[in-house]
Amino acid sequence: MLKGRGAVSSPPARYERHHGEAIDDGWYTEPAPDSVATSVQPEPARTVISRNDSPDIGFSQSINPYRGCEHGCVYCYARPTHAWLGLSPGLDFETRLFFKARAAERLRHELGKPGYVPRLIMLGANTDPYQPVEKRLKVTRSILEVLQNCRHPVSIVTKGALIERDLDILSSMARERLVSVMVSLTTLDPDLKRRLEPLTASPLARLGAIRRLADAGVPVGTLVAPVIPALTDHELERLLEAAARSGARCAGYVVLRLPLEVRDLFRDWLLAHFPDRARHVMARVHSMRDGRDNDPRFGSRMTGSGVDAALLKQRFEVAARRLGLESRMGFTLDTTRFRPPRDSDLQIPLL
Numbered sequence: 001m002l003k004g005r006g007a008v009s010s011p012p013a014r015y016e017r018h019h020g021e022a023i024d025d026g027w028y029t030e031p032a033p034d035s036v037a038t039s040v041q042p043e044p045a046r047t048v049i050s051r052n053d054s055p056d057i058g059f060s061q062s063i064n065p066y067r068g069c070e071h072g073c074v075y076c077y078a079r080p081t082h083a084w085l086g087l088s089p090g091l092d093f094e095t096r097l098f099f100k101a102r103a104a105e106r107l108r109h110e111l112g113k114p115g116y117v118p119r120l121i122m123l124g125a126n127t128d129p130y131q132p133v134e135k136r137l138k139v140t141r142s143i144l145e146v147l148q149n150c151r152h153p154v155s156i157v158t159k160g161a162l163i164e165r166d167l168d169i170l171s172s173m174a175r176e177r178l179v180s181v182m183v184s185l186t187t188l189d190p191d192l193k194r195r196l197e198p199l200t201a202s203p204l205a206r207l208g209a210i211r212r213l214a215d216a217g218v219p220v221g222t223l224v225a226p227v228i229p230a231l232t233d234h235e236l237e238r239l240l241e242a243a244a245r246s247g248a249r250c251a252g253y254v255v256l257r258l259p260l261e262v263r264d265l266f267r268d269w270l271l272a273h274f275p276d277r278a279r280h281v282m283a284r285v286h287s288m289r290d291g292r293d294n295d296p297r298f299g300s301r302m303t304g305s306g307v308d309a310a311l312l313k314q315r316f317e318v319a320a321r322r323l324g325l326e327s328r329m330g331f332t333l334d335t336t337r338f339r340p341p342r343d344s345d346l347q348i349p350l351l
């Protein structure tokens with residue numbers, strides 16, 4: 001296991017024609033490193049706004065400032081997207097990162113197109129907009145500055161306490177009902193957090209971010225995600241209670257999803273960290289996924305199906321009602337204030 005990394009394996013990209021396999025030929029080999037450095041490269045982008053028509057999520061537009069995520073959450077459903085680049089959804093996903101080059105310029109251009117209709121933009125639907133490299137690159141902040149200037153509504157999901165850096169922008173937008181934040185919580189156990197999502201903010205830091213966002217007037221909720229059967233599901237009520245005490249006004253949850261390569265990555269992680277309960281965890285996963293590792297069907301892929309899923313839903317609803325948390329993922333924002341960028345903002349340099 002590598003220090004500060006979530007994945008304990010690095011499966012090949014599924015689209016590659018040739019795969020290599022390491023073997024021991026009896027000759028001397030260099031000792032394996034105990035860590036892998038992160039590399040970050042610019043990714044030219046003709047567009048920064050992605051669109052979807054999924055009935056399972058409450059937004060049709062999103063922006064992902066980064067591809068790959070240094071947070072290293074082993075369960076991340078976005079890991080398989082790295083295979084499109086010929087890279088491994090395992091260690092490559094958390095060590096070989098890409099950022100949207102000139103994202104703010106491209107966003108100004110897209111928002112200024114004739115006929116653009118303002119709809120909520122979700123920031124960080126795939127990878128976290130406040131992962132560690134954002135502190136240096138400030139791509140997320142540059143995007144928020146454009147959205148603020150255009151009075152465009154945005155919702156943010158993050159596990160990063162770095163969001164507090166942008167309270168100046170967020171509090172200003174909140175006064176015009178243009179922003180909301182969902183802070184994702186997985187566990188209150190610091191040791192489990194370090195194994196499960198190594199470079200994310202600590203549970204206490206995330207709760208502190210909820211408090212400071214709420215105190216600044218920013219609508220904030222919590223997303224308990226993912227709920228992992230037989231590993232974190234027993235914490236559901238305590239997570240909601242901690243979020244409510246910190247100022248969260250709404251809450252949602254997502255059951256563990258294991259699409260494509262994430263299935264084997266998660267199994268390898270379980271065997272490395274919790275070999276005594278790996279079979280039980282997977283059996284509980286199957287009980288909520290129609291006997292499979294993953295159920296991609298709309299309507300059940302977020303919350304699961306079956307008796308265990310129904311009991312989890314009931315527990316969530318009872319706890320949310322008791323705590324005065326609205327059972328929804330996000331807030332209603334104002335799209336009527338939008339103003340397109342000025343002509344001078346749309347000039348994109350030739351170099």
